Amino acid sequence: MKKSGLFLLFFSFIFQLAVAQNFSAIVKDSLTKEPVYFASITNLNNKKTVISNEKGAFSIVAKPGDILSIASISYSFDTLQINTKVLQQAQYIIYLHPLSKMLDEVTVSAHKNYSAYQLDSLHRRRDFFATTTDYSIPAVSNGNSGVGMGINIDHFFGPDKRKREAIKLFSQMEQEHYINYRFNPTFLKQYVTLPTGSLLLFMETYRPTYKWLRQHPHQEDLIYYINDKLKLFLKK
Structure with missing residues (x-):
């Protein structure tokens, strides 16, 4: 019975490690320490993407071993490998480095x-x-x-x-x-009138794929896409 109990305890520990949970963090500029909003955070393992809000905060489902990519316009990208220590931190901060603009x-x-x-x-x-x-x-x-x-x-x-x-x-x-x-907020605001929270949800829900955007290189294509998806979003 003692061995059985230890086995169940060990199995429970392993199971907890494998279960995905919400990981919350804040994205900041490494120089100014100001929040970086509308950054995209993608779990490269499950391909899910969320967008940081006006405070740079985000929450995404992840489990130990997953890799997050963090990207924002005019910043070098960064990655974060999720582990139990990272998941246990109350307020994890990710610093993005502004592009140097030092090309010769x-x-x-x-x-x-x-x-x-x-x-x-x-x-x-x-x-x-x-x-x-x-x-x-x-x-x-x-x-x-x-x-x-x-x-x-x-x-x-x-x-x-x-x-x-x-x-x-x-x-x-x-x-x-x-x-x-x-698919940036400045462009979207020309055709979408939504409060910031709803705009973030819209961008996360209907974020186009890289393949689709490459197949539709013209802005007119993207405008039609936004209008179609906005109708679906408003129905919900």
Whole structure:
């Protein structure tokens, strides 16, 4: 009976570790310590995304072992691996670093016709690979629709799996940034009249996928999408 009790206690402990629960945190600017609102937080394991509110706060379902990606316009992205210690903290703070905007003059002049998203992508790439791999910054190319920035993945596929995983993670995070640039609150407020709380819920509920946005590169497509989804949202 004693062994049985210990087994049940151990099983219960393991079960608790595996069960998903609400993880709450605040996203802040690493320099000003001000909240970063309308940042997207995605659980890369279950693909669920939430948006931080005007106080930078958010809550998302996660379990130990899950990885969260945190992305916001004009910031370098960050990741957080969930563990029991993180889940037990009362007020976890995630600091995002503002993009340095320190690309050399040659780079800026060469890409002067790029969009704000593309230039930010160059900055994120420089920041990310400077701390993740021993490789120099890769050559860039236009993405599928000509809006985003591509990356020469073949250049990195070598014997080091960690570097390949870094490339995969970078690609996933860039997709989140692309969605943020297209589906942003400033753009939405031109066509949606909702209080902040309802706007956040709308953005979370009807956040378009990266694939859909790439297949619909024109703003007119997105306007029709927003109008259609708003009708569904208001019915609820």
